[in-house]
Amino acid sequence: MPAKRRLVWNNFKNWDAKKATCKHCSSQISYNGGSVGNLKRHMNQTQPSPQSEHLSQRESQQPVITNYISKQPTTKKVDKINHQLVKMKAKGHHALRLVEEPEMVKLASMVSQCGGYKLPARKTLSQNLIPKVYNDLESEIRSQLQDTFAVCLTNDGWTPSTNISYIAVTAHFIDKNTTLCSALLCCKELDCSHTGENLCGFLKEVTANWGISNKVAAIVTDNAANSLSAVRLGEWRSIGCFAHLLNLIVQKAITEITAVVDKVKNIVVYFNRSSQALKQLKDFQVQMQLPILKLKQSVPTRWNSTYDMLARIIEVKDAVMSTIAILRPDLIIATIEWCLFMTSLRKFLLKKM
Known part of the structure; x- marks a missing residue:
């Protein structure tokens, strides 16, 4: 029995005085007098296993040994x-x-694992590959929707900086494997007036196109009057968006601390627009051994962003006040205002909880 002194033996098992079995393709390779020439040749070229000879009429090509070995790069x-x-x-x-x-x-x-692969041209990607993948996915989703019993929809519209209105509709359903699935059915420009009638017509068009007109169990929308009217006109069950409703509630509560919020927002806007102020703020944070943090700005549609803005400025309050005292004294928040600010923030947090 040979000694495993050469690396080639790491690829074989069950060896005797004349043959060894390949670990990767189970072929039995002969060798004479301890010579490993046959074993090395097997590792470097295609070798059919004895079992595959019986399948030669059905399989014209044998597996290559490189299919089983992952060579580590240098x-x-x-x-x-x-x-x-x-x-x-x-x-x-x-x-x-x-x-x-x-x-x-x-x-x-x-x-x-595919050494001969070449990236496709941009034209091939845009005109052939993307449409093909899109069509395949569309067929798969249509099949899933056909098999499901009920579908819930969510839709929302928005207008980006280009001033073009878009609307998207997403389907949510449970497939035959009881897995919750979501699929974007459409996202397109809506150039008509956003009345309840027009939105209703759009939703009916989408459901008819996907063959789910009789499967819609409910539609989730924001709490805008036109969205609620569209669902009512279509005689669907309406469910208001909880996140949108929560934002409206909190935004209403924030009006009690509007004065404080506006002052903090002015400070944040100043730092976001001035690279000099940002550098000075960072220098003060280092000197005061404070964490080097950037200020956060609130977004009207995200109620928690206002909390994040107020909480962050409290973390770096001393550095912020020192910076604006030098560069923008008109933005300074007086000590009494900070006390009112902290009191208002505590009330706000209590309401949020």
Whole structure:
């Protein structure tokens, strides 16, 4: 029985004086007098197993040994690939999180196992590949919707800086494996007036297009009058968006501390627009041994953003006040106002809880 002194033996098992079995494809390879020439040749080329000879009429191509072995790249090659990755991210202005995106990680793994793969041209990607994947997914979703018993819809509209109105409709349902699924049915421009009648007509068009007109159990919308009217006209069950309702409640409560919120917001806006102020704020944070934190600005449609803005300025209060005392004294919040601010904030937090 041979001694396992050469690396090639790591790929074989059940060896005797004449033969050894490949761990990767179960082929039995002959060798003479301890010579490993046959074993090495087997590792470097295609070798049919004895069992596969009986299937030669059905299988014209045997598996290649490289299908079973993952060769580790050299350090030099890894460094070269990493260098190219950094260049791609820098020149293409890609986000750092790209390397953590699950689909990107999967793509890199698939490409690493397909040495002859070449990226498609932009035209091929936009005109052939994307439409094909879209059609495949659409067929899959239609099949799932056909099999499901009931569907709930959520819809919302918004107008970006381009001043073009869009509306999206998403379906939520339980598939045959009792898994909760969600699928975006449409996201398109809505150039007509956003009346209840027009929104109702749009929703009916979408449900008819996907063949779920008789399966809609409920529709979740914001609490705007036109959205509620659209659901009522379509004779669907209406469910108000809880997050939207909560935002309306909290925004109403915030009116009690409007004066304080406005002063804090003015300070935050100033720091967001002045690079000099930001640098000075950072220097003061370092000197005062405070955490180096940026200020947060509230967003009207997100009630918790107001809390985040107020909580953050409290964390860096001393550094902020020192900075604006030098650069913008008119923005200073007096000590008595800070006391009122803290009292108001406590009341606000109690209501929020």
